[in-house]
Amino acid sequence: MISANPNLSSSAEAPAPGSAxxxxxxxxxxxxxxxxxxxxxxRGSGATxxxxxxxxxxxxxxxxxxxxxxxxxxxxxxxxxxPHSRRVQLLDALQANPRVIVCGSVAGxxxxxxxxxxxxxxxxxxxxxxxxxxxxxxSGALRPDNRGQRRHDHWVTRxxxxxxxxESTLDIGDRVNETLRFIRHEDHRQxxxxxxx
Numbered sequence: 001m002i003s004a005n006p007n008l009s010s011s012a013e014a015p016a017p018g019s020a021x022x023x024x025x026x027x028x029x030x031x032x033x034x035x036x037x038x039x040x041x042x043r044g045s046g047a048t049x050x051x052x053x054x055x056x057x058x059x060x061x062x063x064x065x066x067x068x069x070x071x072x073x074x075x076x077x078x079x080x081x082x083p084h085s086r087r088v089q090l091l092d093a094l095q096a097n098p099r100v101i102v103c104g105s106v107a108g109x110x111x112x113x114x115x116x117x118x119x120x121x122x123x124x125x126x127x128x129x130x131x132x133x134x135x136x137x138x139s140g141a142l143r144p145d146n147r148g149q150r151r152h153d154h155w156v157t158r159x160x161x162x163x164x165x166x167e168s169t170l171d172i173g174d175r176v177n178e179t180l181r182f183i184r185h186e187d188h189r190q191x192x193x194x195x196x197x
Contacts, residue, residue, distance in 0.1 A: 034098035035191060036116055040105045040152055041123030045168040046175070050121065051103035052135070053176050065104030087113055107155035115160060119169050119191055121179060122156050123168045162191070 039049040051062045068090045071079040081089070086111055094100065094116055106113050117138065158161055164182045167173050183191045 036094060036098070037101045037119045037121065038106065038117040039101060039103045039121045039123070040107070040155075041168055042125070044151070044174065045123040045125075047123055048103045050123070050175050050179075051101045051114050053172055054179060057103075057176065057180065058099070060099045060101060061183055063090070063093055063097065063100055067107055068093070069104075083109070085111045091116075105152060105155075107151050112115060114155070114158075117159075117161050119161055120156065120159050120163045121185070122152065122163060122165045124153075124165050125168050125174075182183045 039047045039051050039054075041177070048064060050061070055062045066077070069081060070087045071081055073079055077125050090102075090106070090113055094102075094113075102117070156165075162182075164179060166178055170178070
């Protein structure tokens with residue numbers, strides 16, 4: 001299943017031009033022919049796998065938000081970076097990579113990061129037909145409506161760029177094909193023109 005966010009019709013507005021030296025934390029210099037795609041989904045949903053597959057199609061790079069959220073430690077994922085530090089580092093990486101795919105959630109990172117994308121791909125779990133599945137007592141099973149998924153759902157509704165929602169049960173080939181179909185759709189030629197044919 002693929003659907004564009006019905007609340008959205010225009011692509012993200014480019015930030016005002018500026019220089020890297022003078023760039024405050026809350027802006028990103030305009031880069032001509034830039035295209036930044038963000039893929040988000042719950043842990044284990046395959047966001048990075050889809051990002052790598054699309055990067056091969058588009059001949060571009062992939063950034064993983066975990067590399068900006070967490071300090072490098074052994075074992076990994078022990079110390080979080082400060083919100084300011086992660087924003088600045090990711091904005092610097094986006095400035096250096098005007099055509100890039102960012103995998104992992106940036107929800108709650110601030111408008112400076114959240115508004116720079118030209119396309120968002122949201123991997124969502126299948127929705128239950130008869131309402132949300134509730135957790136039974138003494139059951140450790142994850143619910144489809146868990147807190148992380150609700151945060152992603154809320155963030156997606158506020159995106160100012162086109163949003164593609166793909167069920168996380170689709171295999172990687174179908175995810176790539178559905179994404180390419182959306183990008184090449186007549187309404188999204190501004191995205192298709194940014195990639196090599």
